[in-house]
Amino acid sequence: xxxxxxxxxxxxxxxxxxxxxxxxxxxxxxxxxxxxxxxxxxxxxxxxxxxxxxxxxxxxxxxxxxxxxxxxxxxxxxxxxxxxxxxxxxxxxxxxxxxxxxxxxxxxxxxxxxxxxxxxxxxxxxxxxxxxxxxxxxxxxxxxxxxxxxxxxxxxxxxxxxxxxxxxxxxxxxxxxxxxxxxxxxxxxxxxxxxxxxxxxxxxxxxxxxxxxxxxxxxxxxxxxxxxxxxxxxxxxxxxxxxxxxxxxxxxxxxxxxxxxxxxxxxxxxxxxxxxxxxxxxxxxxxxxxxxxxxxxxxxxxxxxxxxxxxxxxxxxxxxxxxxxxxxxxxxxxxxxxxxxxxxxxxxxxxxxxxxxxxxxxxxxxxxxxxxxxxxxxxxxxxxxxxxxxxxxxxxxxxxxxxxxxxxxxxxxxxxxxxxxxxxxxxxxxxxxxxxx
Amino acid sequence: xxxxxxxxxxxxxxxxxxxxxxxxxxxxxxxxxxxxxxxxxxxxxxxxxxxxxxxxxxxxxxxxxxxxxxxxxxxxxxxxxxxxxxxxxxxxxxxxxxxxxxxxxxxxxxxxxxxxxxxxxxxxxxxxxxxxxxxxxxxxxxxxxxxxxxxxxxxxxxxxxxxxxxxxxxxxxxxxxxxxxxxxxxxxxxxxxxxxxxxxxxxxxxxxxxxxxxxxxxxxxxxxxxxxxxxxxxxxxxxxxxxxxxxxxxxxxxxxxxxxxxxxxxxxxxxxxxxxxxxxxxxxxxxxxxxxxxxxxxxxxxxxxxxxxxxxxxxxxxxxxxxxxxxxxxxxxxxxxxxxxxxxxxxxxxxxxxxxxxxxxxxxxxxxxxxxxxxxxxxxxxxxxxxxxxxxxxxxxxxxxxxxxxxxxxxxxxxxxxxxxxxxx
Numbered sequence: 001x002x003x004x005x006x007x008x009x010x011x012x013x014x015x016x017x018x019x020x021x022x023x024x025x026x027x028x029x030x031x032x033x034x035x036x037x038x039x040x041x042x043x044x045x046x047x048x049x050x051x052x053x054x055x056x057x058x059x060x061x062x063x064x065x066x067x068x069x070x071x072x073x074x075x076x077x078x079x080x081x082x083x084x085x086x087x088x089x090x091x092x093x094x095x096x097x098x099x100x101x102x103x104x105x106x107x108x109x110x111x112x113x114x115x116x117x118x119x120x121x122x123x124x125x126x127x128x129x130x131x132x133x134x135x136x137x138x139x140x141x142x143x144x145x146x147x148x149x150x151x152x153x154x155x156x157x158x159x160x161x162x163x164x165x166x167x168x169x170x171x172x173x174x175x176x177x178x179x180x181x182x183x184x185x186x187x188x189x190x191x192x193x194x195x196x197x198x199x200x201x202x203x204x205x206x207x208x209x210x211x212x213x214x215x216x217x218x219x220x221x222x223x224x225x226x227x228x229x230x231x232x233x234x235x236x237x238x239x240x241x242x243x244x245x246x247x248x249x250x251x252x253x254x255x256x257x258x259x260x261x262x263x264x265x266x267x268x269x270x271x272x273x274x275x276x277x278x279x280x281x282x283x284x285x286x287x288x289x290x291x292x293x294x295x296x297x298x299x300x301x302x303x304x305x306x307x308x309x310x311x312x313x314x315x316x317x318x319x320x321x322x323x324x325x326x327x328x329x330x331x332x333x334x335x336x337x338x339x340x341x342x343x344x345x346x347x348x349x350x351x352x353x354x355x356x357x358x359x360x361x362x363x364x365x366x367x368x369x370x371x372x373x374x375x376x377x378x379x380x381x382x383x384x385x386x387x388x389x390x391x392x393x394x395x396x397x398x399x400x401x402x403x404x405x406x407x408x409x410x411x412x413x414x415x416x417x418x419x420x421x422x423x424x425x426x427x428x429x430x431x432x433x434x435x436x437x
Numbered sequence: 438x439x440x441x442x443x444x445x446x447x448x449x450x451x452x453x454x455x456x457x458x459x460x461x462x463x464x465x466x467x468x469x470x471x472x473x474x475x476x477x478x479x480x481x482x483x484x485x486x487x488x489x490x491x492x493x494x495x496x497x498x499x500x501x502x503x504x505x506x507x508x509x510x511x512x513x514x515x516x517x518x519x520x521x522x523x524x525x526x527x528x529x530x531x532x533x534x535x536x537x538x539x540x541x542x543x544x545x546x547x548x549x550x551x552x553x554x555x556x557x558x559x560x561x562x563x564x565x566x567x568x569x570x571x572x573x574x575x576x577x578x579x580x581x582x583x584x585x586x587x588x589x590x591x592x593x594x595x596x597x598x599x600x601x602x603x604x605x606x607x608x609x610x611x612x613x614x615x616x617x618x619x620x621x622x623x624x625x626x627x628x629x630x631x632x633x634x635x636x637x638x639x640x641x642x643x644x645x646x647x648x649x650x651x652x653x654x655x656x657x658x659x660x661x662x663x664x665x666x667x668x669x670x671x672x673x674x675x676x677x678x679x680x681x682x683x684x685x686x687x688x689x690x691x692x693x694x695x696x697x698x699x700x701x702x703x704x705x706x707x708x709x710x711x712x713x714x715x716x717x718x719x720x721x722x723x724x725x726x727x728x729x730x731x732x733x734x735x736x737x738x739x740x741x742x743x744x745x746x747x748x749x750x751x752x753x754x755x756x757x758x759x760x761x762x763x764x765x766x767x768x769x770x771x772x773x774x775x776x777x778x779x780x781x782x783x784x785x786x787x788x789x790x791x792x793x794x795x796x797x798x799x800x801x802x803x804x805x806x807x808x809x810x811x812x813x814x815x816x817x818x819x820x821x822x823x824x825x826x827x828x829x830x831x832x833x834x835x836x837x838x839x840x841x842x843x844x845x846x847x848x849x850x851x852x853x854x855x856x857x858x859x860x861x862x
Binding site: 115118119122282283285286300301302303304305306308309310312313314315318333334335337338341344345347348349351390391394395396397398399420 | 531532533534535562563733734735739742743744767768769771774775778779781782783787827828829830831832848849850852853856859860
């Protein structure tokens with residue numbers, strides 16, 4: 001009985017189906033409306049993928065015989081959706097035993113069997129940055145994944161992406177967003193959060209100076225006898241931040257605390273890749289623009305807590321028009337399958353153009369993650385990552401029908417439905433005696 | 438004393454349960470040139486809606502506009518009936534994680550005395566935002582416990598709770614926890630499971646109380662029963678005056694709920710119904726309407742399929758079940774039209790999707806005589822848009838509630854305008 005249920009579950013979620021569908025990495029998508037995002041719209045066009053790379057986007061492309069072809073006539077083809085901030089495919093989110101856990105790396109706790117990967121694919125998502133949580137002022141290091149459902153986790157990691165470190169400001173580190181939050185801990189206020197981050201950065205700076213002196217002495221002609229400083233992986237991570245090898249991704253809600261963090265970044269000379277959630281971004285567009293830091297936001301999920309009470313739905317569009325690089329994120333395993341709906345709402349709230357709206361879930365997050373050279377638009381030379389929709393993906397009636405990563409089909413709604421029908425038939429068939437029970 | 442108190446409470450109950458009329462808008466308004474989607478009848482490519490004293494006086498391709506009428510030119514726009522949210526917490530919850538601002542849930546299991554509309558905050562920032570989506574009426578409902586309390590239908594405009602109230606009570610809400618138990622119960626339970634036993638006991642006590650009270654009232658020599666709050670407030674359900682609104686999800690629980698309703702012979706609405714697609718036949722046979730909760734959640738179980746919540750409305754509607762949608766929220770109440778569109782992306786007929794947020798909702802809430810479509814005699818709840826009311830890109834241009842044009846400005850614009858001033862400094 002158990003085995004039977006498990007099979008049913010696996011079949012329906014595509015764990016069994018996906019590898020069977022993944023027949024190599026050549027694919028021709030034919031006769032679709034092609035939304036390239038960076039190179040305009042082809043009313044009727046093709047996308048040819050060879051060895052996982054887009055070879056051409058155009059009309060009447062000739063493909064070598066035998067290549068797998070998907071007829072997309074009447075459908076819409078867009079680049080695979082990119083989620084710049086989520087927490088899926090992990091076997092842990094927060095290391096909450098300490099307030100600075102910069103040494104923690106999410107790449108160490110990947111869970112390739114998380115069903116959220118399939119959920120994401122069913123909504124056209126192909127790439128996601130999966131992150132440490134917001135319990136600690138200084139969290140862990142994040143990792144960018146291709147959502148290759150059915151593959152081992154090491155095949156999913158995108159090595160081209162920026163290395164980033166999660167920071168968190170405001171309510172979450174204050175109330176320590178963790179399961180064992182009975183005991184109060186420092187920090188309990190925004191001033192404590194900021195002081196803690198500064199303390200750790202000063203500590204890292206002192207650590208770097210110790211090492212610099214030690215190494216300088218070692219290399220000098222008459223070296224003084226200095227013991228090597230103690231290697232500290234936590235401080236190494238922060239030192240990498242100060243060296244520019246790691247970029248900050250900062251969970252922040254209020255405008256004021258965001259500005260304070262920008263001040264800290266200037267003071268210590270490190271880079272911020274992106275501000276996360278930041279419902280009050282519209283209040284500080286001049287500063288964000290001047291700092292050249294983008295935002296990764298919800299379109300209209302708001303008012304769930306006091307620091308989100310002014311998270312107006314117009315903010316994403318307004319910031320975009322003010323010249324700020326904006327992306328829309330899921331922050332989890334449900335919204336990730338409807339990021340195209342989130343983008344669709346910017347047509348209503350702020351009246352972005354279709355291209356501007358699509359950018360929020362494709363090329364903009366790609367730039368923020370440092371992967372825009374390989375994904376984020378349908379252009380020759382980029383990865384063959386795309387999604388096919390029944391209607392325009394920004395329509396409220398849109399449904400994802402096909403999701404492709406590097407030329408391989410990871411979600412095919414038609415095949416899924418067929419599989420489900422067959423599984424239902426099998427479930428109805430008379431039970432055999434014996435077997436696994 | 439007891440008797441007096443009972444009389445007072447019951448009397449108040451009756452007062453509250455009558456339909457509360459809107460303050461009438463005095464003017465005569467003609468909306469001219471719009472594509473009219475009356476919902477209950479065929480679309481009119483270009484026509485006139487005449488509003489008199491807050492009610493729709495006439496709808497048609499050619500309606501004579503009386504002298505003195507205020508004419509609103511609406512060529513190029515679409516006219517829809519106002520949308521109806523069949524379950525929200527509008528005005529009951531402001532900031533989700535701040536309990537100080539959340540008033541739709543009480544302690545205790547059996548709370549039929551609670552009236553959601555008595556906690557309504559007309560000044561909630563979420564109400565104008567929902568209105569700007571074209572929603573003109575919403576059920577505001579309690580949840581939690583087993584019997585959560587009574588819901589009321591409100592118009593999304595008004596300065597005081599009383600001005601907003603359209604009908605109260607609408608339903609008695611029952612919250613059946615489901616997901617935790619799914620898959621762990623025997624396939625065919627001979628006995629009703631615990632929550633249904635509890636409900637049954639509450640109903641039994643309420644009936645016994647009423648019987649004893651009626652018996653005592655026949656003669657002054659008979660002792661009156663002690664006041665029993667739950668028993669008093671369950672009477673409208675037992676009398677069939679208001680439906681029991683059962684929040685139920687697992688297919689086994691849905692089936693059990695249907696049996697319970699049939700045993701108790703009460704009116705009912707099925708709410709949530711995440712696994713309704715598994716018992717389409719049973720629901721259809723029961724004749725009960727179904728109101729869906731928010732579709733923006735994951736399915737109850739993965740074996741249901743990733744699209745379980747999305748495809749359920751289409752399956753049930755196709756079988757002939759009357760369906761409606763709800764936001765199940767205050768801060769996301771504005772997304773009601775998109776819930777309907779989502780179901781349409783997964784098999785629900787687009788016309789039916791529109792009906793499910795207008796006329797079907799009105800029928801389920803028992804107010805189809807006064808709203809839910811653009812018809813003569815109904816309240817002039819009219820939404821003018823520049824396109825399909827269920828689409829993201831559509832802009833809502835004007836919203837009339839009871840013939841009055843409402844303010845479409847929300848805290849969104851107010852906050853943005855405030856901070857835009859930085860630019861000019």
